Structures are given as structure tokens and as C-alpha cells.
Amino acid sequence: MQDDEDLTLLDTDADFSEESPLDQMESVEDESASAFDPEEMLQLLESEEAPQRMLAARAFCELQDDRAVPALIRLLGDVCPLVRVSVAYALGRNPHPDAVDPLIQQLATDWNGYVRKGLVWALGNSRDRRSISPLLKALATDISAVRLWAASALTHVGKLNYEDIIPAIPPIIAGLRQDSIPAVRSNCAWTLGQLCSELPSNVVYATAVDALIESYVEDEDFGVKEDAKGSLLKLGDPRGLQMIEELEEEGII
Numbered sequence: 001m002q003d004d005e006d007l008t009l010l011d012t013d014a015d016f017s018e019e020s021p022l023d024q025m026e027s028v029e030d031e032s033a034s035a036f037d038p039e040e041m042l043q044l045l046e047s048e049e050a051p052q053r054m055l056a057a058r059a060f061c062e063l064q065d066d067r068a069v070p071a072l073i074r075l076l077g078d079v080c081p082l083v084r085v086s087v088a089y090a091l092g093r094n095p096h097p098d099a100v101d102p103l104i105q106q107l108a109t110d111w112n113g114y115v116r117k118g119l120v121w122a123l124g125n126s127r128d129r130r131s132i133s134p135l136l137k138a139l140a141t142d143i144s145a146v147r148l149w150a151a152s153a154l155t156h157v158g159k160l161n162y163e164d165i166i167p168a169i170p171p172i173i174a175g176l177r178q179d180s181i182p183a184v185r186s187n188c189a190w191t192l193g194q195l196c197s198e199l200p201s202n203v204v205y206a207t208a209v210d211a212l213i214e215s216y217v218e219d220e221d222f223g224v225k226e227d228a229k230g231s232l233l234k235l236g237d238p239r240g241l242q243m244i245e246e247l248e249e250e251g252i253i
Contacts, residue, residue, distance in 0.1 A: 038065050045071040050080040057086035061093050069096045076102050081112045088118030092125040100128045107134055116146045124153025129164050131157045136171045139188075144181040151175060151187035155194040165195050169204050173211045176228075182221035189215055189224060193231025209237045216243065 036059040044056035045068065053075060060068045072094070075087045084106075091099050103126070107119040120138055123131040135157065138150040154168055169192070176188035192208050199205040209232070216228040232240030 036063055038063055038067075042067060042071070045075065050078070050083055053078065054080070054083045054086045057083060057090045060090035061086070064094055066094070066096065069094055069099060073099050073102045076106045081115050084110065084112070084115045085118045088115060088122045092118070092122035095122070095126045095128075097126075097128065100126050100130050104130065104134045107138065113143050113145060116142060117149055120146055120149045120153050124149070124156045127156055129157060132164055132168055136168060139175050140171055144184060147175070147179065147181070147184045148187055151184060151191050155191050162198070165198055166204055169195065169199075169208055173208060176211055176215055182219075182224050185215065185219065185221070185224045186227040189227035189231050193227075193234045196231075196235055209235065209240055213240055213243050216240075217247070 041056045041059040041063065042065075044052045044059075047053050047056070057072065057075065060072065068090070072087050072091050075083055076091075078084050078087065088103070088106075091103060100123070103119055103123050107116055107123070110116050110119065116138070120135060120142075123135055132154070135150045135153050139147050139154070142150065151172065154172065157164065172188050172191055172195070176185050176192065179185050179188065189212060192212060196205055196208045199208075212228045212232050212235075216225055216232060219225055219228065229244060232244060
């Protein structure tokens with residue numbers, strides 16, 4: 001039996017539309033960071049009371065202070081998932097190289113979908129190449145809400161260099177073609193447009209353009225079509241532009 005403070009476990013794509021407590025934390029951004037005393041919040045991170053630890057972690061979603069990072073890393077394994085999800089978000093706001101491996105380890109083991117969603121977001125914000133492999137795994141295997149964020153997170157870490165982008169493209173193409181959730185396919189389409197703009201015209205680039213054209217023409221979801229079209233326009237690839245022009249002239253799309 002889970003603690004009363006536990007979050008609902010997301011374990012199926014049917015739960016995709018549910019709002020995450022992580023989303024609700026966006027309201028913290030409306031509060032002034034000056035409302036939090038960094039010294040007090042640092043102490044509360046060590047509190048024996050879960051609500052106090054959660055409050056402190058949420059404060060560091062606004063406050064940027066490297067002194068909080070060691071305590072936040074320790075709290076990644078907190079027994080309370082409300083604390084863990086707050087900590088994940090806080091580490092996303094306070095990215096640090098020392099946090100990347102602990103974030104990856106927690107993503108691989110955490111049972112709670114809301115927490116994994118936050119971990120994926122934090123890994124994207126880390127802008128560290130170590131994040132690429134676990135993000136690609138999450139895109140391929142996790143629940144829909146996590147896959148959605150993994151696709152977007154890859155646009156951050158994938159901007160590091162050419163060597164990082166190349167291995168990321170095929171799994172994203174697979175997500176675009178195969179994922180059962182239209183919103184995930186849309187994010188994959190958008191992400192391809194972002195990453196491929198950094199690529200030369202090579203085989204990997206051409207394969208991505210083919211996948212975007214295929215989605216623009218064949219996907220049954222209008223949102224996916226629009227994101228595929230947007231990426232093709234961003235890339236300015238002649239084949240993609242020609243396909244868009246032809247279909248619009250024929251009134252097919």
C-alpha cells in the first residue's frame with residue numbers, strides 16, 4: 001500500500017491526459033524568488049518532514065544555488081514521490097554535471113510516472129551528452145507522458161555536436177512513425193526539424209526528411225501533419241517544399 005502522499009502511478013497510455021503535479025508546479029514561476037530565503041530552504045532540504053523537504057525543493061525550482069545540488073541529489077531517492085518530483089524539477093532549474101548520473105539512475109528505477117517525467121525534463125536541461133541514451137530509451141519504452149517530454153528534451157542535449165545528433169535521429173524517426181499517441185509523434189516531428197537543421201545534407205538527414213514527408217502525407221492526425229510541415233518548412237529541403245506545394249495546389253492537404 002502506497003503512502004497517502006503518493007502520486008498516482010501512471011502505467012498506461014490511457015492516463016496520458018491526466019494533469020501532472022509537475023505541471024502544477026509552473027505556478028511557482030509566478031512567485032518571486034525573493035519570497036524564499038535560500039539559507040532557510042537549504043536547511044529545510046534536510047528536514048525529517050516530507051512536506052518541508054518538498055517545500056524546499058520547490059523553492060529551488062526558482063532559486064539557483066549550487067549549494068543545494070548535493071542535498072537535491074540525495075533527495076532523488078526520497079521515499080515520498082511528491083518530494084522526488086519536486087527535486088527533479090529543482091535539478092532541472094539548477095543543472096549540474098554531478099547530478100546527471102544520479103538523474104539517469106533514478107530514471108531507470110523510479111516506479112512513478114510523474115517523477116520520471118520530471119527526471120526526463122531535468123536531463124534535457126542538463127545539456128549533457130550522457131543524457132542522450134536514457135532519453136532515447138525513455139522515448140522508446142516509457143509511458144506516453146514521459147515519451148512526450150523525452151522527445152522535446154532531446155532538442156536540448158542534441159545541440160551539443162554532430163556526433164551526438166547522428167545516433168539520436170533514427171530512434172526519433174521510429175517514434176514519429178510508430179508511436180501510438182499523436183502528441184508524441186508531433187513532438188518527434190518538431191524535434192527532427194530542430195536537430196536536422198544542424199546537419200549537413202547526408203544520408204541521415206535525407207532519411208529524416210523522408211520520414212517528415214511521409215508523416216505530412218500519411219499521418220491521420222492533423223496536429224502531426226502540421227508539425228511535420230513546420231519542420232519541413234524550417235529545413236527548407238527542396239523535396240519537402242515541393243511536396244507541400246503540390247499537395248496544397250491539389251487541395252489534398
